[in-house]
Amino acid sequence: MIGHFGAALFSYRPKRSDWIFAIRATAAGVVALSIAYALKLENPQWAMLTVFVVVQPVAGMVFAKGLYRLLGTLAGAAGAIAINLVSHGSPLLFLTLLALWVWASAFGASMLRNPEAYGAALAGYTAVIVGLPAFGHGELVIEIAWARTIEIMLGIVCAGLASRLVLPQFARDQMTSRLKGIILDLSSYAEGAFTGADRATLVSLSRKLIGEIEALGEMRAYVRLESPSLAAHGHSVRRTIGYLLSPLSAARMLRNHRPPQGVPPTPARIALRGLVADLRAAGPAAFDDIAPWIDRCKKIAADARDAPAELGKDNPDRIGTAARLSMAVEFAEMFAGVLRGLEALRSPGTGRRRERSQPALLVHRDAGSAFRNGVRAAVATTLVALFWLETQWADAAGVTVMVAVVSILFASRPSPIQTSFGFFKGTLLAVPFAFLTGQILLPMLPGFVWFVIVVAPVLVVAALAMANPRWTGTATAFAVNYLVFLSPHQTMVYAPQAFLNGAVSLLLGILLAMGVFAVVLPSRPREAVARLAGAIREDLVRLCVHDRIPRRSAFESLAYDRINQLMPYNRGPGSRTEAILSGSISSVTVGLEILKLRRAIVTDAVAMDVKRLLGRFLKRLARLLLKPIGERPVIDFVNATRDMAARIAHESDSADVLDAAASLRVIAAAVEDHPVFFRRVRQSS
Structure with a gap:
């Protein structure tokens, strides 16, 4: 030794x-x-x-x-x-x-x-x-x-x-340097995802990113006592750590659900690919002035949000395109959130006073x-x-x-x-x-x-x-x-x-x-992972069926904290824990899409018959997350969800209905990509 x-x-x-x-x-x-x-x-x-x-x-x-x-x-x-x-x-x-x-x-x-x-x-x-x-x-x-x-x-x-x-x-310098490196690695990952890089390269980059994000979260927990400015911006730094996971999930889903053969990529995808390629090529010098990068993210998100209104019924991949645009919006908005977090960390004195009175982060x-x-x-x-x-x-x-x-x-x-x-x-x-x-x-x-x-x-x-x-x-x-x-x-x-x-x-x-x-009462990592995954699924169930629609920030705060707790259990490529970790990251995207559907139901954005369909879908999703099932019901759920999305989009030209159909497709894609996480398996005695 x-x-x-x-x-x-x-x-x-x-x-x-x-x-x-x-x-x-x-x-x-x-x-x-x-x-x-x-x-x-x-x-x-x-x-x-x-x-x-x-x-x-x-x-x-x-x-x-x-x-x-x-x-x-x-x-x-x-x-x-x-x-x-x-x-x-x-x-x-x-x-x-x-x-x-x-x-x-x-x-x-x-x-x-x-x-x-x-x-x-x-x-x-x-x-x-x-x-x-x-x-x-x-x-x-x-x-x-x-x-x-x-x-x-x-x-x-x-x-x-x-x-x-x-x-x-000082912590601020260390965290700023680490966050810059993570953003560049995230840009490399996204560029590879958008250009079709091989899976092994992306898996390696993903694991590196998750490890770096975990280390950043650990440092934040200790250094908030270093100075009043860092303590006041604890929420900002915590949100930034969460925002880092969302673009990772969105880029992975955009890679796994590319346009079908013969369908050109959307302008939003092309713009995102250019954004991350330019940022990666610029290297650390890109962070000398963050404002232009944030503006590019905002423009991409705004253009992608408006694009579904231009999709006619004659488009052969209308719903799929709308779903990919929704994921592009999430990537651009969350990436902008990461860049704003870096800016706040570098200049914490410029933080707005309202952040000091925010509620405690859920853990x-x-x-x-x-x-x-x-x-x-x-x-x-x-x-x-x-x-x-x-x-x-x-x-x-x-x-x-x-x-x-x-x-x-x-x-x-x-x-x-x-x-x-x-x-x-x-x-x-x-x-x-x-x-x-x-x-x-x-x-x-x-x-x-x-x-x-x-x-x-x-x-x-x-x-x-x-x-x-x-x-x-x-x-x-x-x-x-x-x-x-x-x-x-x-x-x-x-x-x-x-x-x-x-x-x-x-x-x-x-x-x-x-x-x-x-x-004496030995630790069982598999049970700990199952409890964490179960808690995240229960959060999604509450989003589906709870009478009161939770705040997005409350859901994200608790979800990201549970994901951080899952990270140390990751056993490596191909393991069940990695599959559950990947699914938990995608579950945040699913949760945000559920919130969109809940808001569509409680407002007059869609017709009553569409509201009833969406309500039945949310109850079915809740049953999928709660009831122990096999693989076949997951496949049936994915197919039924896609059929529902096609049905409601075919019956209406409304942009709000198309948004709801896109949310259904995003949820179906996430469940299809991560069946190990989204289906609850019966525990062996």
């Missing part, structure tokens, strides 16, 4: 920003440790390792993670004090209260999003770290809680100041999974804590703490065992390095200067690895647990037995937590 990691690291070519991050993190850690020495704190290593826990390449992410680490620590310390005082030395009551606290923290961490979820997780395992050593010694609990809070606060302050003062990298929450995560963490922590209390094995405290940390922190990950194994690898890799430096070199080379000379190179390399997204989790585990094993003090002594006992206890704790993930 060391050889593989070393070979990968030597082949890695860090960027200048990576070196800045690594040196800044190491320097902040050294400063935090020196201050802890000066203050004669009992566990100075906590100040230094806190730096490596909260440090991030972007200043706002450091502030967000540090703030919620502090809040979580304060809550956990207060919880530990309360549990010890209430239990009065009763092991049964102590373990019961601790289990309830751990359950509540894991439940909260699963229901919240980063960085709030991180704060909830900290509250859980901080209570274990503070409460266990103080059990039976009530006079010590406040002292331990105070010491840990001071040590962690010191590390947070040092990391935060370093990220702000030493060659800072998906899975209370069932959160409950199971809480039970799993509580059971694991309680059993190991009971073992420690019964045996009084000194190193069992380390096992208990690590079980609590891993079972709470990684519980809500899509693959908690895999994530925990990455953490285990980083911890195991830290053992020989910590032994060499802490047990051999530093006892022979006393003094703070020698400590910096010996330890700093190891931490710089670890921080360089942390800057690479492929290694962030493993490298962070290495850096943090390297400092735990090293346990830096002003006088380093040779104590291999204590070192090995501590290392074994931490590694054993991680393995036990992994075993708990595998045995």
Whole structure:
């Protein structure tokens, strides 16, 4: 494992920003440790390792993670004090209260999003770290809680100041740069879709885009605390992330449903192809002035919206052309929304005041999974804590703490065992390095200067690895647990037995937590994907049959959030999860077409007989989404929908009726392209 990691690291070519991050993190850690020495704190290593826990390449992410680490620590310390005082030395009551606290923290961490979820997780395992050593010694609990809070606060302050003062990298710049790259990739994808590029190329670009969009969403969640301007534009950035998915879906549908042989492409399609080709060819320089690109999108959308009125009944592909024009309108409008989002991100001070009073964005929450995560963490922590209390094995405290940390922190990950194994690898890799430096070199080379000379190179390399997204989790585990094993003090002594006992206890704790993930209410990714897909289908059903027509923004907000939750489960090309993810993206298009049909029904835009047909169609679509069926009914639904579209368009020359027929064709095309998503399959027992 060391050889593989070393070979990968030597082949890695860090960027200048990576070196800045690594040196800044190491320097902040050294400063935090020196201050802890000066203050004669009992566990100075906590100040230094806190730096490596909260440090991030972007200043706002450091502030967000540090703030919620502090809040979580304060809550956990207060919880530990309360549990010890209430239990009065009763092991049964102590373990019961601790289990309830751990359950509540894991439940909260699963229901919240980063960085709030991180704060909830900290509250859980901080209570274990503070409460266990103080059990039976009530006079010590406040002292331990105070010491840990001071040590962690010191590390947070040092990391935060370093990220702000030493060659800072700000979130706005990072997000702007990333969003520009995504827009260019989206342009390449759309150009390929409009010109008939091969499927393998488009699939590769699509996967890259989805990964980049997911990373952008993760960054937005952390950096909204960087400055008031970014916080005020949180809705704008969130909508922009959603808008990125809609053009992707529209371009895919336009590719899959090209005009039949002999039917020329619409002017809108030609204009869109020219737009994305010009933008891709211009490269980053295209973003120097965004206004002309937005104007082109608006013109394409306006022309495409007016074009169906010119389609006569003699057109052999009248409805199909209207449907493709509808998708072209969606692509142009959503692409313009992405460009406006980039403009708002670059100049957040120009945002309109009304955005500050918008309602909270809707998010998906899975209370069932959160409950199971809480039970799993509580059971694991309680059993190991009971073992420690019964045996009084000194190193069992380390096992208990690590079980609590891993079972709470990684519980809500899509693959908690895999994530925990990455953490285990980083911890195991830290053992020989910590032994060499802490047990051999530093006892022979006393003094703070020698400590910096010996330890700093190891931490710089670890921080360089942390800057690479492929290694962030493993490298962070290495850096943090390297400092735990090293346990830096002003006088380093040779104590291999204590070192090995501590290392074994931490590694054993991680393995036990992994075993708990595998045995106690194990995570089932397929069920999580099914629940998310089912929730999106239920949203579509509500759009079909609910008495009140929901706001478009409310539907989009919740749908995009659920799609973001699906992205980490994507297993790659050809997998069922990729099919469901693609279908979920298309479901947003379907939802918007349903809203158009609902508005046509409640207004006088179409005749009463057409309204009745549309109402029956929406009920049939709702049954398709809710009732477990096979493949044949899906084919029948698609054919019946196309027949209905042809029928109502044939009986009327009204532009509103043609729009409704086009919406029916778009829905039929989406269901035909993504049958795995749109038909609910019967769950096997």
